[in-house]
Amino acid sequence: MKNLSFSILFLLLIALLVGSQTLYVVKETERAVVLKFGEIVQDDVQPGLHFKIPVMNEVKKFDARILTMDSRPQRYLTLEKKAVIVDSYVKWKIENVSRFYQATSGDEFVANRVLSSRVDTGLRNQFGERTMHEVVSGEREELMTELRDRIDTVAKNELGITIVDIRVKRIDLPPDVSESVYQRMRTEREREAREHRSKGLELAEGIRADADRQQVVLEAEAQRDAEMIRGDGDAQAAAIYADAYTQDPDFYEFYRSLQAYRESFSGNGDLFVLKPDSEFFQYFKQTN
Template identity: 85%
Template sequence: MKGLSFSILFAALIAVLVASQTLYVVKETQRAVVLKFGEIVDADVRPGLHFKIPVVNDVKKFDSRILTMDSRPQRYLTLEKKAVIVDSYVKWKIESVAKFYQATSGDEFVANRVLSSRVDTGLRNQFGERTMNEVVSGQRDQLMTELRDNLDKVAQSELGIKIVDIRVKRIELPPDVSESVYQRMRTEREREAREHRSKGLELAEGIRADADRQRVVLEAEAQRDAEMIRGDGDAQAAAIYSKVYKQDPEFYDFYRSLQAYRDSFEGKKDLFVLKPDSEFFKYLNSSTPSK
């Protein structure tokens, strides 16, 4: 009985061992190739459970998801020979498993190293054909599209991988250039500020001169209207005086003499040297009682 149990256990162990050597699983996120003594016999094994011949066959599995290669910032020259520091990354995935294995032996580090060299060369060429303004804003999307398309052709033919996307994270000036660029930008802004101030002062002088001219015109017109009104008033007053004088000349002379007395003797320091029988004292003398 014990011998039978031992035989069953031994057979189960042998079965498990044989299964582990003949069965393998490819996950949904993986692709694989089957080798026979180092030679590819199945170039694209799909996800699922598969069989292999122990010792004879070997299975190499690779990640089929989109991978990211984050490049180190590199220094490039633009068309004007201006240096910029570019930080970029690449999204890629395996397109041909067999070609990828043959080119890199399934090592992602080797693939990233080759891809990084290709991206560096492509960016250097693209930046060298464009000005600073174009690579920063004007043609940045076009630059990335052209580089992705060109690099995708090379990567598929050499490495068996597909370039999904290439992006520039940031573009910076080198430290030795930044200060001079900022100083030039500051000088340019100060020059524009001076131009705006001078134009503002010129406009202000024009407005001020026009306001002064309008003030002089308004004062002259007001003075003219005042003189005309005053002249009309004087004319009306003269007409009224003339009319009154005609009605009672004696009373009019008496009234005017009283006004003259009041105006003449208003101040305490006034001094007049006149003859007592002067015409000025006509009504004063006539008011003196006779002896």
Template identity: 80%
Template sequence: MKGTSFAILFAALVAILIASQSMYVVNETQRAVVLRFGEIVDADVKPGLHFKIPIVNEVKKFDARIQTMDSRPQRYLTLEKKAVIVDSYVKWRIESVAKFYQATSGDVFVANRVLSSRVDTGLRNQFGERTMHEVVSGQRDQLMTELRDKLDKVAQSELGIKIIDIRVKRIDLPPDVSESVYQRMRTEREREAREHRSKGLELAEGIRADADRQRVVIEADAQRDAEMIRGDGDAKAAAIYSKVYKQDPKFYDFYRSLQAYRDSFEGNKDLFVIQPDGEFFKYLNNSNGKKETVK
């Protein structure tokens, strides 16, 4: 009885062991190949529960999700032989499981190493066909698209992987070139500043000259108007004096003489050499009440 129970238990253990060695599960994020003595017998095992022959068959599973290969910054030359430091990355996933296993033995690091070499060669060729301006801004998207399409064909044929995207994270100038570029930029900005200042000075001179011209014109017009007003006033004054003179010639002569005395004796440093009995002092000589001698 005991021997029978032991046999049944042993048979159950063997059955469980065989079943565990015969069944395997492939997750949704995985792809697998089945090998028979190292030879591929099932090239693309889909996700789910599967069976195999223990010992004879071997299952290799691979991550089917998108992988990222972040390359180290590399130095490339543009069409003008200017050096740039390029930092890039590649997005890829397994397209043909059998080909991927045959090319890399299922090692992702091997795939990244081969892919990195292909990307480096492609970037070197693409940058060598374009100028600095084109690779920085002008044709950057076109460069990435062309490189992705070319590299995708090579990667699928050689490695069984599909290139999803290739992107350049940043483009820098080497330290030995940056200083000369910054100096050239500084010189260019200083030149532009001098041009703006010279244009400003030229504009200021024009405004100043126009203001001076307007000032001269305004002063000339004002002087002309003043002369016209002064002349008109003098004409009116002369007319008034003439009218007064006609009304009382003696009083007008006396008034004019008084104005002449006031203007002549106003300063204390003036010296006159004149005869005291002349016509100029006729009213002063008659100030004592003597009758004027009529000549």
């Protein structure tokens, strides 16, 4: 009984060993090739459970997801021979598994090293054909698209990979030129500020002169209108007085004399030198 159990256990171990050597699994996130004594006999193995011949066959698996190659910042020269420090990264994935294995032996570091060299050369050429303004803002998107298309063609032919995207994270000036550039920018901004201030002062003087002119015109027009209104009032007053005078001349003359007396004798220190028979005192002489 013990021998039978030992035999069954032994057979199970043999079966598990044979199964582990003949069966393999490719995940959804992987790509694989099957080798026969180092030669590819099956490429681009689909995800799932597969069989292989023990000892004779070997399976190489690779990551089929989008991978990132983050390059170290590099120094490039623009069309004006100005140096810039460029920090970039590349997104890539395996497209042709057989070619990728033949070019890199399935090593991602080898692929990254070759790809980094190609991207470095491409960026150097692209920056050398453009000015500082164009690479910073004007044609940055166009630069990245053109570089991606060029590198993608080379990468497919040489490495069996496709370039998903190439991006520049940041563009900096070298420390030795940053201070001079900032000083030049500061000088230009100060010059623009002086120009704006001088234009502002000139505009202010023009506005102030126009306001003074409008003030003079308004005051002159107001004085003219006031004189016209005053003249009309005096004319109407004279007409009213004349009309009243014509209705009762004696009463009007008496009323005007009373006003003259009131205004003349309003002050305590007033002194008049008049003849007693003067017309001014005619109503003092009348007793009835």
